[in-house]
Amino acid sequence: MYPWFIALHHKLMRSAAAQSLHHALLINAKPGMGKHEFVHTLANDLLCHAPFNLTACGQCQSCLLNNAHTHPDRYVIASDKQISVNEIREALVKLQDHAQLSQRKVLIIEHADTMTEAAANALLKTLEEPTDNTYLLLTVSDIQRLLPTILSRCEKNSVTAPSAAEITSWLHETHQQTVAEDMMRAYQYAPLSIATALLETPETNYLSFKQDLGAIKKGQMHSVSFAQKWHQQAYQCLGWLQLMLQSKCLNAPDDASRLHYLDVSEFVRTEMQRVHHQGINKRLVLSHVIDKVMS
C-alpha cells in the first residue's frame, strides 16, 4: 500500500472491525495519488473472512475470488468519461440481493464526480437508506463536482499529497530514483504522476522540457522546433512556465525584476486560456510565448 494511504486505511479498517464503519466512504485525492489501488485493496480487506492485522489474509475463499476478479459480492463502476443512470441502477439492483459469500457487500464507484445528475439522484436513496453490511466506496479527484446531496451523505476522506521528503524516500525505495523538488512541484506532488513521467515518458516530461528551454537559451534550439515538439502538451507547458516564473518572481533581487516576472507570468496565464479554444494553432501560441519569455 502506498505510504500516504496507510493512516486512512488503518482508521477505516479499525472502524470496520468495531462494526462502526460508515456505509458510504468518499475517498478524495487528486490524480496520480493511487486512489484506484487503495479502494480495491480496501474492498479486499473488507470482504476477507479472516483479516490479519486489518489486512486481507490472501488465502480465504473470498480473497481467492477477489484475486481472480470474480467475487460475487463485489461490484465496480468505473468510467473516465461519465457514469450513467443505468450503470448505477444495475449495480443497485445487484446490491439488493443478500451477500452470497461474505457477510459484506462492496460497491466501488470510481470517478464518482463523473456521475450524471440522474445517476447521482438514483444513488441518493441507497445512501439515505443503506442495506445492512453494504459499503459504498466512492473515489473523486474533484470533490467540488459532486452534488451537495451526495456529499452530505458520505463520510469524506481527503488524502493530501505527501511531503517532498516522503516522495523522495518512496521514489528511492520503489524505483531507485531521485528527483529535485521542482520536478515534484511540476506534477503537483502526486507520486505516481512523478514516477510515470520519469520512467515512462522521459522524452516529454518536465526535465526534458527544462532541458529544451536551456537549449533555446544557448541558441541550440529554435522556438519553432520547440513548439513542434511540445504543442500537444501546450497547456501543461504553459503551466510549467508559469511555475518557473512564479519561482523567479519570489527570488527576484529587486522590485523591477519582480514586476517584470509578474508581467510575463500574467501574459502566460492569458495564453493558457487561449490554448483551450478549439481551432487555435497551439504551435504558434507556444513559439510566440517562448520567444517572449526567453527574450
Ligand SMILES: [Zn+2]
Ligand atoms: Zn481472506
